[in-house]
Amino acid sequence: MIEIKNLTKMYNGFRAVNDMSLSLQPGDAFGFIGPNGAGKTTTIKILATLLEPTEGDAFICGYSVRNNSRKIREVMGYMPDFFGIYDQVKTWEYLNFFASAYKVPGHRRKAVITDVLELTDLYNKRNDYVDNLSRGMKQRLCLARVLIHDPQVLLLDEPASGLDPRARIEMRALLKELRTMGKTVFVSSHILTELSDFVNKIGIIEAGQLLAFGEVDMILKQLTVTRIFKINILNAYDRAKELLEKVSHINRVEVKENIIQFEFRGTDEELAELIKTLVIEGIKVVGLQEQKADLESVFMKITQGVVS
Ligand SMILES: Nc1ncnc2c1ncn2[C@@H]1O[C@H](COP(=O)(O)OP(=O)(O)OP(=O)(O)O)[C@@H](O)[C@H]1O
Numbered sequence: 001m002i003e004i005k006n007l008t009k010m011y012n013g014f015r016a017v018n019d020m021s022l023s024l025q026p027g028d029a030f031g032f033i034g035p036n037g038a039g040k041t042t043t044i045k046i047l048a049t050l051l052e053p054t055e056g057d058a059f060i061c062g063y064s065v066r067n068n069s070r071k072i073r074e075v076m077g078y079m080p081d082f083f084g085i086y087d088q089v090k091t092w093e094y095l096n097f098f099a100s101a102y103k104v105p106g107h108r109r110k111a112v113i114t115d116v117l118e119l120t121d122l123y124n125k126r127n128d129y130v131d132n133l134s135r136g137m138k139q140r141l142c143l144a145r146v147l148i149h150d151p152q153v154l155l156l157d158e159p160a161s162g163l164d165p166r167a168r169i170e171m172r173a174l175l176k177e178l179r180t181m182g183k184t185v186f187v188s189s190h191i192l193t194e195l196s197d198f199v200n201k202i203g204i205i206e207a208g209q210l211l212a213f214g215e216v217d218m219i220l221k222q223l224t225v226t227r228i229f230k231i232n233i234l235n236a237y238d239r240a241k242e243l244l245e246k247v248s249h250i251n252r253v254e255v256k257e258n259i260i261q262f263e264f265r266g267t268d269e270e271l272a273e274l275i276k277t278l279v280i281e282g283i284k285v286v287g288l289q290e291q292k293a294d295l296e297s298v299f300m301k302i303t304q305g306v307v308s
């Protein structure tokens, strides 16, 4: 659906994107994550055929950004990080304008506009002036506009930036819905947790370099050498702590009420052995949980702050 091949973008000798390659399948939701100045917007603008690559190429639905921008614009919707304000235009008129620009046939326009207004929860605002909408509504309107020609691929550059917590959650729900509609979504953000529950693939970019790319679970697994576990027990906390501290691949044993937390570097077999030992020693184990590594800490681990 999206294929980036050895893509490089130079701005007057400055390498903003460096030899990037990745590929996404239909239905993938891809989180493109990186700090300020990493090269996210530059990459997305190249995919949206608004910037030319210096070297390499990128393909959307098999069309090259180098020589098939017209076709790409038919199958792709691009939501920029900043978009212009339109004075004296109503929500409805704004969408109608884009519907005609995208050549949605006249007789279908009304239904299409109603659909995207409902999807983005703006139907009640259809007769409001665009510049009177709140920031979150404008953001959703921009997404409504991007959906008007029913593109298969969506390129969204920080769609949730500047939104309050509620609006962020609503935006996330909307993105999830787009994914369930079968669209391939390429979304950038520097807030990792924002994407973690809806993307299946992530790429981490810093200083123009793609540092990691793949399935979310795979990347998390690769990077979490140390796992953190919590064991719930009913008795003998000090004894349990003592036992755990003797194990060579365990560190930082802490007791909090009836929970013992520790860092673990062993295998699953060794973990099973460990629980067996506790039980044999008469400790009443009622639960074991692994604390999932969050994307935030993975991000900090991969990016060493090259930019700053
Ligand atoms: N038109 C331009 N001319 C020169 N340099 C540019 C231009 N646009 C971007 N850059 C530089 O390219 C690098 C990547 O910028 P880009 O906007 O792609 O980053 P980004 O990852 O989108 O950052 P942010 O999270 O702040 O939006 C930055 O160092 C930026 O200064």
Ligand SMILES: [Mg+2]
Binding pocket: 040, 041, 042, 081, 157
């Ligand atoms: Mg950007």
